[in-house]
Amino acid sequence: MTLYPRTMVTGVLIDWGGVLTTSLSDSIARWIAADRIDADRYYTVMRELIDHAYRGGDGESLVHALERGEIDGAAFESDLAARLLTVDGVPPVAQGLLDRMFAGFERVEAMYDMLRDVRGNGVKTCLLSNSWSNTYPRDDWDEVFDAVVISGEVGMRKPEPRIFQHALGRIGLTGEDCVFIDDIEANIVAARALGIAGIHHRDAATTIAEMETLLRLTLRK
Known part of the structure; x- marks a missing residue:
């Protein structure tokens, strides 16, 4: 309202x-398919990050730092890639990860x-x-x-x-x-x-x- x-x-x-x-969700869905990301793992990881950043989690997080420009995209990509897996059971390529996530905009x-x-x-x-x-x-x-x-x-x-x-x-x-x-x-x-x-x-x-x-x-x- x-x-x-x-x-x-x-x-x-x-x-x-x-x-x-x-929508971001449409772009993410395209990226998940293209990079063969384990979708369940991605949404579990991202839900935790976003809930902490936007719903009052204690302390600071990587999302806070990224959005304020306190860390660069490469540092965030490395951290996020290490938390994720592809359907083949290996981490996705970190370099360019954010560009690929948002490419569907x-x-x-x-x-x-x-x-x-x-x-x-x-x-x-x-x-x-x-x-x-x-x-x-x-x-x-x-x-x-x-x-x-x-x-x-x-x-x-x-x-x-x-x-x-x-x-x-x-x-x-x-x-x-x-x-x-x-x-x-x-x-x-x-x-x-x-x-x-x-x-x-x-x-x-x-x-x-x-x-x-x-x-x-x-x-x-």
């Missing part, structure tokens, strides 16, 4: 992977069109993405974003409050002025605690419909 702010929304904070791209053009429309109506936009040492396709970002905040470049990560505050500062708005779109519920909860309206993204059509209601604009052609 989207919680709408009391004031007019004049800013949009938005995630990248799984929101402006096709595809742009969701409807979401980019939505951002262009909201900017055209005077709403500021800010990308707010947790990076896994990945390369972002930035060719047309000047057309869709007023600011870009990537966790590994700023040394902060979602759901830490400080990265939301940093993003708000980059576009000169308060939490009550903004809506945040993300596909991870823990990040939405963190944003709402700062007064930012949250849209838990599941698919482009539903998110765009919620944005139309929130902004009182027609965003679909």
